[in-house]
Amino acid sequence: MAYQVIIPAAGQGKRMEAGKNKLLLEINDLPILIHTLNVFQNDEACNGIFLAINPQEEQELREMIESNQLTKVIALVPGGKERQYSIYNALKHIEKEGIILVHDAARPFIDKGLLHPLIKAAEKEGAAILAVPVKDTIKKASGTIVTETVERSSLWAVQTPQAFRFSILIEAYNKAEEDGFLGTDDASLVERIDQEIVIVQGNYDNIKLTTPEDLYFAEAIIKKRKDQQ
Ligand SMILES: Nc1ccn([C@@H]2O[C@H](COP(=O)(O)OP(=O)(O)OP(=O)(O)O)[C@@H](O)[C@H]2O)c(=O)n1
Numbered sequence: 001m002a003y004q005v006i007i008p009a010a011g012q013g014k015r016m017e018a019g020k021n022k023l024l025l026e027i028n029d030l031p032i033l034i035h036t037l038n039v040f041q042n043d044e045a046c047n048g049i050f051l052a053i054n055p056q057e058e059q060e061l062r063e064m065i066e067s068n069q070l071t072k073v074i075a076l077v078p079g080g081k082e083r084q085y086s087i088y089n090a091l092k093h094i095e096k097e098g099i100i101l102v103h104d105a106a107r108p109f110i111d112k113g114l115l116h117p118l119i120k121a122a123e124k125e126g127a128a129i130l131a132v133p134v135k136d137t138i139k140k141a142s143g144t145i146v147t148e149t150v151e152r153s154s155l156w157a158v159q160t161p162q163a164f165r166f167s168i169l170i171e172a173y174n175k176a177e178e179d180g181f182l183g184t185d186d187a188s189l190v191e192r193i194d195q196e197i198v199i200v201q202g203n204y205d206n207i208k209l210t211t212p213e214d215l216y217f218a219e220a221i222i223k224k225r226k227d228q229q
Protein backbone atom coordinates (compact mmCIF):
# COMPACT_ATOMS: atom_id res chain seq x y z
CA MET A 1 0.00 0.00 0.00
CA ALA A 2 3.01 2.34 0.28
CA TYR A 3 3.24 5.15 -2.24
CA GLN A 4 4.94 8.41 -3.06
CA VAL A 5 3.02 11.50 -4.17
CA ILE A 6 3.80 14.26 -6.63
CA ILE A 7 2.01 17.49 -5.79
CA PRO A 8 2.05 20.16 -8.52
CA ALA A 9 1.98 23.57 -6.82
CA ALA A 10 3.73 25.76 -9.38
CA GLY A 11 0.73 27.38 -11.05
CA GLN A 12 -0.06 31.09 -11.12
CA GLY A 13 -3.67 30.85 -10.00
CA LYS A 14 -4.78 33.28 -12.72
CA ARG A 15 -8.46 32.21 -12.63
CA MET A 16 -8.59 32.82 -8.86
CA GLU A 17 -7.84 36.50 -9.54
CA ALA A 18 -5.98 36.74 -6.23
CA GLY A 19 -2.91 38.45 -7.70
CA LYS A 20 -0.71 35.65 -6.31
CA ASN A 21 -0.40 31.89 -6.19
CA LYS A 22 -3.83 30.83 -4.95
CA LEU A 23 -2.19 28.08 -2.89
CA LEU A 24 -0.87 30.75 -0.51
CA LEU A 25 -4.40 31.96 0.28
CA GLU A 26 -5.55 30.86 3.74
CA ILE A 27 -8.59 28.79 4.62
CA ASN A 28 -9.30 28.34 8.34
CA ASP A 29 -6.03 30.19 9.09
CA LEU A 30 -3.86 27.80 7.06
CA PRO A 31 -2.56 28.17 3.47
CA ILE A 32 -4.40 25.97 0.97
CA LEU A 33 -1.10 24.24 0.15
CA ILE A 34 -0.56 23.24 3.78
CA HIS A 35 -4.06 21.75 4.03
CA THR A 36 -3.20 19.54 1.06
CA LEU A 37 0.27 18.58 2.28
CA ASN A 38 -1.08 17.66 5.72
CA VAL A 39 -3.30 14.96 4.19
CA PHE A 40 -0.28 13.08 2.89
CA GLN A 41 1.97 13.92 5.86
CA ASN A 42 -0.62 12.25 8.08
CA ASP A 43 -1.12 9.15 5.91
CA GLU A 44 1.09 6.36 7.20
CA ALA A 45 1.24 4.78 3.72
CA CYS A 46 2.82 7.90 2.20
CA ASN A 47 6.58 7.43 1.88
CA GLY A 48 7.42 10.78 0.36
CA ILE A 49 6.13 14.01 -1.15
CA PHE A 50 7.66 15.62 -4.25
CA LEU A 51 6.49 19.21 -4.61
CA ALA A 52 6.69 21.15 -7.87
CA ILE A 53 6.95 24.87 -7.06
CA ASN A 54 7.59 28.29 -8.51
CA PRO A 55 11.29 28.84 -7.69
CA GLN A 56 10.50 32.44 -6.70
CA GLU A 57 8.41 31.04 -3.83
CA GLU A 58 11.04 28.54 -2.65
CA GLN A 59 12.20 30.41 0.45
CA GLU A 60 8.66 31.12 1.60
CA LEU A 61 7.58 27.54 0.98
CA ARG A 62 10.60 26.03 2.72
CA GLU A 63 9.79 28.12 5.82
CA MET A 64 6.13 27.00 5.66
CA ILE A 65 7.15 23.36 5.29
CA GLU A 66 9.50 23.58 8.25
CA SER A 67 7.11 25.43 10.54
CA ASN A 68 4.35 22.91 9.76
CA GLN A 69 6.71 19.96 10.33
CA LEU A 70 6.05 18.48 6.90
CA THR A 71 8.87 15.98 7.24
CA LYS A 72 7.69 13.81 4.33
CA VAL A 73 8.50 16.50 1.75
CA ILE A 74 11.51 14.97 0.01
CA ALA A 75 12.14 17.50 -2.75
CA LEU A 76 11.02 20.88 -4.06
CA VAL A 77 11.45 20.84 -7.82
CA PRO A 78 11.02 23.74 -10.26
CA GLY A 79 7.64 23.75 -11.98
CA GLY A 80 7.22 24.14 -15.72
CA LYS A 81 5.09 26.30 -17.98
CA GLU A 82 2.29 23.74 -17.87
CA ARG A 83 0.98 21.46 -15.11
CA GLN A 84 2.22 18.45 -17.09
CA TYR A 85 5.80 19.79 -17.23
CA SER A 86 5.80 20.49 -13.50
CA ILE A 87 4.81 16.89 -12.82
CA TYR A 88 7.37 15.57 -15.30
CA ASN A 89 10.11 17.54 -13.53
CA ALA A 90 9.11 15.93 -10.23
CA LEU A 91 8.80 12.47 -11.79
CA LYS A 92 12.44 12.65 -12.92
CA HIS A 93 13.48 12.94 -9.26
CA ILE A 94 11.77 9.69 -8.27
CA GLU A 95 14.02 6.64 -8.17
CA LYS A 96 12.03 4.03 -6.29
CA GLU A 97 9.59 1.87 -8.25
CA GLY A 98 6.09 1.36 -6.80
CA ILE A 99 2.89 3.37 -6.78
CA ILE A 100 2.99 7.07 -7.59
CA LEU A 101 0.08 9.38 -6.84
CA VAL A 102 -0.30 12.74 -8.56
CA HIS A 103 -2.50 15.19 -6.66
CA ASP A 104 -3.27 18.83 -7.34
CA ALA A 105 -2.21 21.09 -4.47
CA ALA A 106 -5.41 22.99 -5.34
CA ARG A 107 -7.52 20.09 -4.06
CA PRO A 108 -7.11 20.39 -0.25
CA PHE A 109 -10.28 18.47 0.66
CA ILE A 110 -9.25 15.03 -0.55
CA ASP A 111 -10.70 12.45 1.84
CA LYS A 112 -7.84 10.29 3.19
CA GLY A 113 -10.25 7.35 3.25
CA LEU A 114 -10.33 7.38 -0.55
CA LEU A 115 -6.55 7.05 -0.94
CA HIS A 116 -6.34 3.39 -0.07
CA PRO A 117 -9.08 2.09 -2.42
CA LEU A 118 -7.43 4.18 -5.17
CA ILE A 119 -3.97 2.74 -4.43
CA LYS A 120 -5.31 -0.82 -4.26
CA ALA A 121 -6.92 -0.33 -7.68
CA ALA A 122 -3.65 1.00 -9.10
CA GLU A 123 -1.69 -1.91 -7.58
CA LYS A 124 -4.11 -4.33 -9.26
CA GLU A 125 -4.71 -2.62 -12.59
CA GLY A 126 -1.68 -0.34 -13.02
CA ALA A 127 -3.64 2.91 -13.20
CA ALA A 128 -6.62 4.34 -11.29
CA ILE A 129 -8.25 7.75 -10.95
CA LEU A 130 -10.81 9.37 -8.68
CA ALA A 131 -13.88 10.71 -10.42
CA VAL A 132 -17.50 11.57 -9.71
CA PRO A 133 -20.57 11.24 -11.96
CA VAL A 134 -21.37 14.42 -13.86
CA LYS A 135 -24.45 16.20 -12.47
CA ASP A 136 -25.02 18.74 -15.24
CA THR A 137 -25.99 18.12 -18.84
CA ILE A 138 -22.88 18.61 -21.01
CA LYS A 139 -23.11 19.93 -24.56
CA LYS A 140 -20.60 20.57 -27.29
CA ALA A 141 -20.80 23.84 -29.18
CA SER A 142 -19.30 25.64 -32.12
CA GLY A 143 -18.74 29.04 -30.58
CA THR A 144 -22.05 29.53 -28.75
CA ILE A 145 -24.14 27.34 -31.06
CA VAL A 146 -24.94 23.92 -29.62
CA THR A 147 -23.73 21.07 -31.82
CA GLU A 148 -24.22 18.01 -29.61
CA THR A 149 -25.57 16.88 -26.26
CA VAL A 150 -23.18 14.37 -24.75
CA GLU A 151 -24.81 11.28 -23.24
CA ARG A 152 -24.47 11.95 -19.49
CA SER A 153 -24.70 8.36 -18.21
CA SER A 154 -21.13 7.62 -19.34
CA LEU A 155 -19.59 10.93 -18.23
CA TRP A 156 -17.35 11.36 -15.17
CA ALA A 157 -15.86 14.52 -13.71
CA VAL A 158 -12.25 13.48 -13.17
CA GLN A 159 -10.34 14.53 -10.06
CA THR A 160 -6.99 13.84 -8.45
CA PRO A 161 -5.27 11.92 -6.92
CA GLN A 162 -4.53 9.77 -9.90
CA ALA A 163 -2.49 6.67 -9.10
CA PHE A 164 -0.10 4.71 -11.30
CA ARG A 165 2.65 2.16 -11.23
CA PHE A 166 5.84 4.21 -11.66
CA SER A 167 6.89 2.28 -14.79
CA ILE A 168 3.57 3.09 -16.50
CA LEU A 169 3.60 6.77 -15.57
CA ILE A 170 7.19 7.41 -16.67
CA GLU A 171 6.58 5.60 -19.98
CA ALA A 172 3.51 7.75 -20.60
CA TYR A 173 5.30 10.98 -19.75
CA ASN A 174 8.31 10.09 -21.89
CA LYS A 175 6.04 9.33 -24.83
CA ALA A 176 4.09 12.56 -24.37
CA GLU A 177 7.41 14.46 -24.37
CA GLU A 178 8.58 12.68 -27.52
CA ASP A 179 5.24 13.32 -29.27
CA GLY A 180 4.80 16.89 -28.02
CA PHE A 181 1.47 15.87 -26.49
CA LEU A 182 -0.05 18.10 -23.79
CA GLY A 183 -2.86 16.71 -21.67
CA THR A 184 -4.94 18.24 -18.92
CA ASP A 185 -4.57 15.26 -16.62
CA ASP A 186 -2.05 12.46 -16.14
CA ALA A 187 -4.48 9.72 -17.17
CA SER A 188 -4.79 11.26 -20.65
CA LEU A 189 -1.08 10.58 -21.12
CA VAL A 190 -1.40 7.02 -19.83
CA GLU A 191 -4.35 6.34 -22.17
CA ARG A 192 -1.92 6.95 -25.06
CA ILE A 193 0.16 3.90 -24.12
CA ASP A 194 -2.90 1.63 -24.25
CA GLN A 195 -3.03 1.21 -20.49
CA GLU A 196 -6.47 0.54 -18.99
CA ILE A 197 -7.43 3.05 -16.32
CA VAL A 198 -9.91 2.23 -13.56
CA ILE A 199 -12.27 4.82 -12.08
CA VAL A 200 -12.68 4.84 -8.30
CA GLN A 201 -15.71 6.91 -7.30
CA GLY A 202 -14.72 9.88 -5.19
CA ASN A 203 -16.87 12.50 -3.54
CA TYR A 204 -18.04 15.98 -4.44
CA ASP A 205 -16.10 17.67 -1.60
CA ASN A 206 -12.85 17.05 -3.50
CA ILE A 207 -13.13 20.29 -5.44
CA LYS A 208 -10.27 22.03 -7.20
CA LEU A 209 -10.02 25.60 -5.92
CA THR A 210 -9.89 27.40 -9.26
CA THR A 211 -12.13 30.50 -9.30
CA PRO A 212 -13.19 32.90 -6.49
CA GLU A 213 -16.56 31.17 -6.08
CA ASP A 214 -14.76 27.98 -5.05
CA LEU A 215 -13.61 29.72 -1.86
CA TYR A 216 -17.24 29.94 -0.71
CA PHE A 217 -17.59 26.19 -1.17
CA ALA A 218 -14.29 25.72 0.68
CA GLU A 219 -15.59 27.61 3.72
CA ALA A 220 -18.74 25.46 3.68
CA ILE A 221 -16.70 22.24 3.53
CA ILE A 222 -14.51 23.39 6.44
CA LYS A 223 -17.66 24.24 8.47
CA LYS A 224 -19.23 20.86 7.66
CA ARG A 225 -16.08 19.07 8.84
CA LYS A 226 -15.92 21.13 12.03
CA ASP A 227 -19.59 20.34 12.78
CA GLN A 228 -18.87 16.63 12.25
CA GLN A 229 -16.00 16.62 14.79
N1 LIG B 1 2.46 25.17 -14.72
C1 LIG B 1 1.71 24.66 -13.70
C2 LIG B 1 0.29 24.84 -13.68
C3 LIG B 1 -0.43 24.31 -12.62
N2 LIG B 1 0.24 23.64 -11.63
C4 LIG B 1 -0.51 23.11 -10.48
O1 LIG B 1 -1.47 22.18 -10.95
C5 LIG B 1 -2.63 22.23 -10.12
C6 LIG B 1 -3.90 22.36 -10.96
O2 LIG B 1 -3.74 23.50 -11.78
P1 LIG B 1 -4.76 24.75 -11.75
O3 LIG B 1 -5.85 24.52 -10.78
O4 LIG B 1 -5.08 25.10 -13.15
O5 LIG B 1 -3.81 25.89 -11.12
P2 LIG B 1 -3.22 27.16 -11.87
O6 LIG B 1 -2.55 26.75 -13.13
O7 LIG B 1 -2.42 27.89 -10.84
O8 LIG B 1 -4.54 28.01 -12.18
P3 LIG B 1 -4.76 28.98 -13.44
O9 LIG B 1 -4.90 28.08 -14.63
O10 LIG B 1 -6.06 29.67 -13.06
O11 LIG B 1 -3.58 29.91 -13.50
C7 LIG B 1 -2.44 23.39 -9.15
O12 LIG B 1 -2.15 22.88 -7.85
C8 LIG B 1 -1.29 24.17 -9.75
O13 LIG B 1 -0.50 24.81 -8.76
C9 LIG B 1 1.63 23.46 -11.66
O14 LIG B 1 2.21 22.85 -10.75
N3 LIG B 1 2.34 23.96 -12.71
Ligand SMILES: C[C@](O)(CO)[C@H](O)COP(=O)(O)O
Binds near residue numbers: 158159184186
Ligand atom coordinates in the same frame (compact mmCIF):
# COMPACT_ATOMS: atom_id res chain seq x y z
C1 LIG C 1 -6.03 17.17 -13.27
C2 LIG C 1 -7.40 17.79 -13.09
O1 LIG C 1 -7.54 18.27 -11.77
C3 LIG C 1 -8.45 16.73 -13.34
O2 LIG C 1 -9.73 17.31 -13.30
C4 LIG C 1 -7.61 18.97 -14.06
O3 LIG C 1 -7.56 18.52 -15.39
C5 LIG C 1 -6.58 20.06 -13.86
O4 LIG C 1 -6.91 21.12 -14.74
P1 LIG C 1 -6.14 22.52 -14.57
O5 LIG C 1 -6.72 23.44 -15.59
O6 LIG C 1 -4.69 22.21 -14.77
O7 LIG C 1 -6.43 22.95 -13.18
